[in-house]
Amino acid sequence: MTLTIVLLGAAALIGIGLYGALSQQSFVMLMMGLELMLNGALLAIIGFWSLALGGMPQGQLLAIIIMAVMAVEMSIGFALIVAVYRKRQADMTESIGTLKQ
Amino acid sequence: MIDLLVALLAAFAVWTGWRVFRVDSMVRASFSLMLSFIAVGGIGVLLSAPYIGVATVFMMAVEMMVMAIFMVMFMMNPAGLNPMSMVHQHRFSIGAGIVAAVALGAAVLLSPLPSDPVLSETDVVADLGHELLGPSMLIFETAGVTLLATMVGAVILSSRQGRYGDSDEGSRPPGLTPDGDPAGRQPEEGGGHDHHGGHG
Numbered sequence: 001m002t003l004t005i006v007l008l009g010a011a012a013l014i015g016i017g018l019y020g021a022l023s024q025q026s027f028v029m030l031m032m033g034l035e036l037m038l039n040g041a042l043l044a045i046i047g048f049w050s051l052a053l054g055g056m057p058q059g060q061l062l063a064i065i066i067m068a069v070m071a072v073e074m075s076i077g078f079a080l081i082v083a084v085y086r087k088r089q090a091d092m093t094e095s096i097g098t099l100k101q
Numbered sequence: 102m103i104d105l106l107v108a109l110l111a112a113f114a115v116w117t118g119w120r121v122f123r124v125d126s127m128v129r130a131s132f133s134l135m136l137s138f139i140a141v142g143g144i145g146v147l148l149s150a151p152y153i154g155v156a157t158v159f160m161m162a163v164e165m166m167v168m169a170i171f172m173v174m175f176m177m178n179p180a181g182l183n184p185m186s187m188v189h190q191h192r193f194s195i196g197a198g199i200v201a202a203v204a205l206g207a208a209v210l211l212s213p214l215p216s217d218p219v220l221s222e223t224d225v226v227a228d229l230g231h232e233l234l235g236p237s238m239l240i241f242e243t244a245g246v247t248l249l250a251t252m253v254g255a256v257i258l259s260s261r262q263g264r265y266g267d268s269d270e271g272s273r274p275p276g277l278t279p280d281g282d283p284a285g286r287q288p289e290e291g292g293g294h295d296h297h298g299g300h301g
Contacts, residue, residue: 002104002148003214005104005108005111006111006144006148008206010205011205012118015199015200016118017118018201019122020121020198022198023191023194024187024188026175029130032168036118039137043114043141043144047148050149050219051148051217052215054217055219055225057228057229060225060229060232065240067160071251074167075251078167078255079258080258081175086261094189
């Protein structure tokens with residue numbers, strides 16, 4: 001029962017994060033959507049590890065890897081935002097539309 | 102009891118996650134995201150993963166402070182006094198989010214979930230330490246090297262210029278059509294970037 005609750009919460013977090021990552025125009029808000037999806041993944045991993053794996057230590061290792069992914073995503077993401085802003089004075093996705101070509 | 106607390110924390114995490122895209126100030130959005138992470142950390146502590154839970158709380162508290170600084174740098178709506186809605190392809194995004202959440206939720210509800218909870222006498226933190234510095238040491242070390250590469254990459258990406266000046270000085274992007282105008286926005290002439298030095 002607890003596992004179901006936790007996994008439903010994780011599914012909702014991933015859905016909200018996907019909505020944010022697809023809909024936000026500002027780069028920083030877009031990254032909050034990505035973070036929210038990783039948050040959902042972390043929640044699901046904690047739930048599975050605690051309630052379905054019988055305490056296998058590899059489950060906790062996976063959670064630590066998710067945290068490392070969060071740190072990488074955040075630092076490289078912000079570095080890219082700063083670099084794009086320096087080059088193009090752009091802080092919105094629409095401003096770099098020529099990438100589509 | 103644990104069930105109820107976990108359900109409350111999960112609902113709180115989802116609600117604050119939703120608030121991230123509904124508040125009017127980007128700083129408030131980042132603190133809302135922090136609350137969502139703290140709720141997830143609390144679930145970790147409740148579900149006998151104290152190390153993961155506490156590490157999540159600590160890491161996210163610091164990360165969201167950094168994020169709040171970036172929010173101030175790139176803020177569109179200072180102080181959140183006006184309604185803020187900076188969205189594109191809104192309907193598609195709502196649809197994609199709902200479809201993803203409903204599909205994952207249906208998968209959760211329809212599949213037979215295993216039940217093998219951690220025994221209360223298990224020493225989970227010591228287990229994790231032995232795993233990290235034992236059989237899974239390669240993974241752990243790889244994560245460390247990845248973080249080092251991230252630091253180098255972030256510094257290189259965000260530095261103002263390379264050792265020999267701007268990396269794209271004198272360069273001309275290829276045209277969109279043969280012999281056409283160069284792609285991309287033309288850089289402003291006359292050192293227009295310099296007055297943004299305060300952002301560095």
